[in-house]
Amino acid sequence: MAVPNLFILGAQKAGTTYLGKSFAAHPDIFFSEPKELLFFHRQDVSDEGFARYKKKYFSDVGDATWIAEGSTTYLQWPEALSNIRRYIPGRPKFIVCMRQPTEKSVSFFIHNWRRDRYAAGTRITDTVPMQIALSPRETGLYAPSIKRWFELYPREDFCFLNFDWLREDPAKFVGKATDFLGVSPADHIPDKLVNAGLPLKWQGDKLTIASGMAEHQQRPIFAPEELRKLHEMFLPDVAETEELTGLDLSAWRKMPTFG
Numbered sequence: 001m002a003v004p005n006l007f008i009l010g011a012q013k014a015g016t017t018y019l020g021k022s023f024a025a026h027p028d029i030f031f032s033e034p035k036e037l038l039f040f041h042r043q044d045v046s047d048e049g050f051a052r053y054k055k056k057y058f059s060d061v062g063d064a065t066w067i068a069e070g071s072t073t074y075l076q077w078p079e080a081l082s083n084i085r086r087y088i089p090g091r092p093k094f095i096v097c098m099r100q101p102t103e104k105s106v107s108f109f110i111h112n113w114r115r116d117r118y119a120a121g122t123r124i125t126d127t128v129p130m131q132i133a134l135s136p137r138e139t140g141l142y143a144p145s146i147k148r149w150f151e152l153y154p155r156e157d158f159c160f161l162n163f164d165w166l167r168e169d170p171a172k173f174v175g176k177a178t179d180f181l182g183v184s185p186a187d188h189i190p191d192k193l194v195n196a197g198l199p200l201k202w203q204g205d206k207l208t209i210a211s212g213m214a215e216h217q218q219r220p221i222f223a224p225e226e227l228r229k230l231h232e233m234f235l236p237d238v239a240e241t242e243e244l245t246g247l248d249l250s251a252w253r254k255m256p257t258f259g
């Protein structure tokens with residue numbers, strides 16, 4: 001029975017759903033439904049569980065060249081690397097979508113805040129010491145996780161995509177991935193961002209959600225000093241990530257305007 005040979009490893013809030021939608025429509029790529037199977041990041045992965053995983057999601061892949069899934073936790077959750085190494089043979093290919101970490105942190109915080117995963121009154125800087133599932137800072141650090149993956153898989157098996165490319169030119173964003181896989185360009189590229197998140201606005205000197213919520217609902221507030229503090233935390237990681245991936249991430253060193 002077929003097993004995946006292509007993984008979108010992450011990261012969250014960085015264009016993975018958009019890429020998955022484009023791949024799902026490609027004749028040479030079989031993409032799982034749903035996109036995020038969240039199987040390999042678990043601590044209880046077993047031979048029996050893997051057999052069920054294959055049968056449920058990959059029993060009818062046809063003659064696709066690439067068999068894929070895209071669970072955004074895989075890059076940074078420790079168990080995912082060891083489980084994929086154990087259960088997936090050979091040299092699968094990996095795609096990592098990355099986003100400017102300060103900006104990504106705000107999106108990640110709002111994502112979890114809307115799902116009531118933070119106590120009332122929690123500020124974004126309060127989340128810094130939290131576990132990775134709730135910490136925008138931990139999920140905004142790329143270099144430590146990339147180095148772990150490079151210890152077990154060669155650099156040429158990875159494609160790194162910058163979320164900025166998606167906003168500037170979606171065809172370029174997807175095209176980098178299809179070129180990496182050696183398949184034809186995608187014919188069906190979504191005409192708008194998928195799971196783009198809520199728009200933001202400045203109210204005086206505070207950043208908050210612009211729309212998409214009832215007026216009576218409490219909205220998260222981000223103070224400039226909080227955002228600057230987070231931004232400074234990420235700068236060493238940006239430099240190291242740039243070196244590891246070979247991407248020009250100089251724009252990430254600038255404080256986002258959230259405009």
